[in-house]
Amino acid sequence: MRYRAKELKQNVNVSRTSPIKELFILLGGVLGILIAVYAALGFAVDLVVPKLPSSIEQSLGRLYSGIYDDTDETPAEAQLQKILDRLSAASGDTEIKYKVHIVLNPQANALALPGGNIIVFSRLIEETASENELAFVLAHELGHFANRDHLRGLGRGLVLLTISAALLGADSSATNFIMNSLQNVEMKFSQRQEQAADLWALDLLNKTYGHVGGATDFFEHMSKNDKRGRIRYYFATHPHPENRIRVLRKNILKKAYLEKEKTALDRPLSKLVTTPGRTN
């Protein structure tokens, strides 16, 4: 028998499927599962967070405060800390020791991090004129703590990071992963959470100072400096500053809070911020 070669008429080793179709089926499946997992874990976070004991929160906070603990308190921080201590004493929450840190940053913003750490960006301090205005910002962050929003943000952020790490392959070691999560998790709260914190801050401001003068000052600065339209704010995490002012005004009227003269700052804080060089 002599062996004779035959031409390949059809290739059984290659499937006749469209790769584009396969891409959409696979993407749809994976995204569906991801959304389901993210939603389920998000609900789990909402369930767990109100019941989380403060000891666990403190140990979580140690992860963050490690970045800030070894730096000495600047004069500006000492002054802010005084205001914060007064606020937290008035709120009746003595379980957690709140600590304020100033970070050089061109954005006028403040963050609430786990473990009672409040980060205030230097630009915000440069823009504020009165103690009451600063107190409202700090009280707003205390409001996030009271509502445990900072843990919710962390929980969802961590869930998202875990999913992406699982997807993109765990190239990085565990420590690397934790470091990345510390840097990348942005404390973004929903508009509803921001509003709740605003109203909480208004009540605390009244309790601390006996009046609510300066409560809307920060937002008035913000709306003056912010040229973004209202439509863009619909998608933003924070409500439009003018809306926040309106809601605050409505509540000041409803609760019949007084607006007395604002307390001036002991020393202009903006000059103190940059003294001992601290960069983030």
Add this chain to the structure above:
Amino acid sequence: MEQLIIFIALIVLGYTAGTIAERNHYKSIKTREHKLLSLPACTIKNALYNDAQVDKAHLVSGSVVVSVDYFKRFLAGLRNLLGGELVSYETLLDRARREAVLRMKEAAKGADIIISLRIETSSIGQSANRRQSLGSIEAIAYGTAVTYKKVNEIPGKRT
């Protein structure tokens, strides 16, 4: 956002470049396979039929390294999550095997048949030793190229 744009650009680039390269490669494979049809390659061990006699026999081999494009790699990555047939790598392996056999045949020019054909594949490159990933593969085909004695060279045979 930037990362997403880069990613989508890579996917589109991978798809277009990969599709063009694959179509051209298959075209070349088909014409060369047709041309080399007179030189069969088979897995049988014994080349002798009837009263044929072996004149020359030597080892021939052909190898090729082919890489999969970004799009197919992404598709395979998704497939790794969900399981099932890894269809996107089928053409890669098919092309590599056929190209290797073709190169082996081209190395065996003048022979009558290639026997004891073997094909092996291995994953090479950066991702070679990583689990669940296949970047580029090498296919090597080797066999014994046999040349028969011409009928008039066989003693006692005169036609």
